[in-house]
Amino acid sequence: MRVGLVGCGRIAHEAHVPAYTAAGITVAAVCDLIPDRAASAARATGAAVATTAQELAQRDDVDVIDVATPPSGRPDLLRELYRTGKPILSQKPLAYDLPTATALVQEAEDLGVALAVNHNARWAPAHCAIYRQMIDGALGQVYAVQHHNRFNEDVDTWYTRHPDYLFLDHGIHYVDLARVLTGRTPTAVAAVAGTRPGQRPAGPVIYSVNLRYADDEAPHVVLTFVNTAPAPAGFDFRLIVDGVDATAQATLFAADLLPADGSPPRTLDVLGEWTPDAFSGPLLSLTRHLTTGDPLPHSGRDHLASLAVAVAAAQSAKQAGAWTAVDHPPTEVTGSAHLAAYLP
């Protein structure tokens, strides 16, 4: 499968291009509204430069279209691209609001266009190390999931100008990860959010989120994010999954298993790094779906559930943490078997 890359900005250069290069995926054509950016991506990949997304999509050597543009222009862009019928991997979120994203998914389905969304955190190698333990039953019944993140995006740029960017743009990765780990979509969200004095982003840069589920067996899930940590030395990323038989925990780079029987902690094999491996995963999974008919775990339709949770969290934060219903039916409880879809 040869890729046409639309949008050659930050994430394309930092993650998509290195990921596809490392995985041996051919990038046949690139384009960007800013010609220098397209030229730079073309130099890095050996791809041809197309003048527009439409021209790129119509090329015979482009089999799948990778969209790495900002969400605001995405509806018009995707509708143009749908006309070619070619499969699309789009960066998240599909749109900032649920009705627009739902319409985009419905239109793709009606036209028979395969549409996937780049939920790369699902493929992070340290997370995959935890999935392996869950699939093997090493954790037993999971009763708590914690995600804790300390980073700094205290900048004034297009994404931080959206008042809900913390939930809809960045934090959507972690509500999505919670859906994958629990095998469930929550029915309600309670979120409180905060700001830093003098911050540049338009909306909150800090959150605590709790998720509520339809069934009593669901784990307790809490997500915290301080996206204005003052010093890089204090950046921290932790995923902790507690089961009755063991705790599994991951950072960006490593994962451990802490057995409940008192036996020594075990360092888990982490096969790769977030960049490039988490970024090749979504594209390779889409190509597998297209070539073998395997399910598409990160379909546009599936993305709507994660977007609904993120939207509910943003609404809850505006109401001082009031429990807010997720505008999406609770999905079936899927257990751990589905996690195999993310393993290399």
Ligand SMILES: NC(=O)c1ccc[n+]([C@@H]2O[C@H](COP(=O)([O-])OP(=O)(O)OC[C@H]3O[C@@H](n4cnc5c(N)ncnc54)[C@H](O)[C@@H]3O)[C@@H](O)[C@H]2O)c1
């Ligand atoms: N999955 C992740 O981990 C992750 C991380 C960062 C950003 N993102 C997402 O990736 C997307 C892009 O973010 P970014 O930080 O790279 O933005 P960016 O502004 O750095 O780059 C976007 C590029 O798209 C180009 N562009 C916009 N419309 C276009 C069009 N119609 N045709 C061709 N080029 C067009 C712009 O000129 C720009 O160069 C966003 O949806 C963002 O949320 C995802």
